[in-house]
Amino acid sequence: xxxxxxxxxxIIALTDSHWSKHVKDSAFTELISGKxxxxxxxxxxxxRTTSLLKVNLDTRYEGDGKGTxxxxxxxxxxxxxxxxxxxxxxxxxxxxxxxxxxxxxxxKLLDYIFRRWIDAYYLxxxxxxxxxxxxxxxxxxxxxxxxxxxxxDAGPGQIMLREKDFNEAxxxxxxxxxxxxxDKAEALFGLFEQQVNALIANRKIRLERQRGxxxxxxxxxxVVDQSAMEFVP
Numbered sequence: 001x002x003x004x005x006x007x008x009x010x011i012i013a014l015t016d017s018h019w020s021k022h023v024k025d026s027a028f029t030e031l032i033s034g035k036x037x038x039x040x041x042x043x044x045x046x047x048r049t050t051s052l053l054k055v056n057l058d059t060r061y062e063g064d065g066k067g068t069x070x071x072x073x074x075x076x077x078x079x080x081x082x083x084x085x086x087x088x089x090x091x092x093x094x095x096x097x098x099x100x101x102x103x104x105x106x107x108k109l110l111d112y113i114f115r116r117w118i119d120a121y122y123l124x125x126x127x128x129x130x131x132x133x134x135x136x137x138x139x140x141x142x143x144x145x146x147x148x149x150x151x152x153d154a155g156p157g158q159i160m161l162r163e164k165d166f167n168e169a170x171x172x173x174x175x176x177x178x179x180x181x182x183d184k185a186e187a188l189f190g191l192f193e194q195q196v197n198a199l200i201a202n203r204k205i206r207l208e209r210q211r212g213x214x215x216x217x218x219x220x221x222x223v224v225d226q227s228a229m230e231f232v233p
Contacts, residue, residue, distance in 0.1 A: 125141070
């Protein structure tokens with residue numbers, strides 16, 4: 001069962017209220033005044049937001065089976081709702097940035113769904129506009145409902161958000177059609193399978209290329225020849 005609408009509203013209200021008060025704190029303004037403010041502020045915002053939710057809601061961290069916090073958990077924090085804990089991943093950055101940030105390991109997400117450990121994966125997205133007076137926006141979405149706005153690279157194995165497309169759709173009022181957990185899992189697995197097969201095909205091409213080069217490699221006549229290379233001052 002997903003997080004209730006009441007608890008979702010509470011998460012958004014808590015986060016919004018906190019950053020409305022603290023965007024002008026000296027620690028925050030110092031972070032955004034240097035180079036690459038988006039990267040500099042990320043850990044700070046994530047840690048502060050996670051602590052905020054821990055204080056005000058019924059939350060847990062995922063354990064590693066040994067009584068300690070799991071280092072690479074699915075969620076920055078797990079929030080209880082409808083008698084279960086739901087993973088929430090805090091994602092912060094600059095409003096002007098429209099890249100493809102990493103969200104979660106595809107294999108891990110599928111594992112948790114197929115094992116019936118979760119039926120939702122929440123992103124608490126906090127975006128800051130520092131172009132003039134500092135402002136922010138807060139959104140809470142279930143990634144499993146927004147799979148039309150993700151991409152996946154089977155090499156590193158990470159699901160990434162197509163920020164520009166997502167931001168435009170969300171701000172225009174678009175909301176995904178209701179789907180069953182089976183539909184959501186099918187969409188994810190279809191993307192996973194497609195990209196893994198593409199990776200395998202690509203690796204086979206690379207293998208054949210290197211195999212051909214190796215076949216022509218004769219160590220007995222090996223002499224360094226840099227005539228095909230270019231060097232510049």
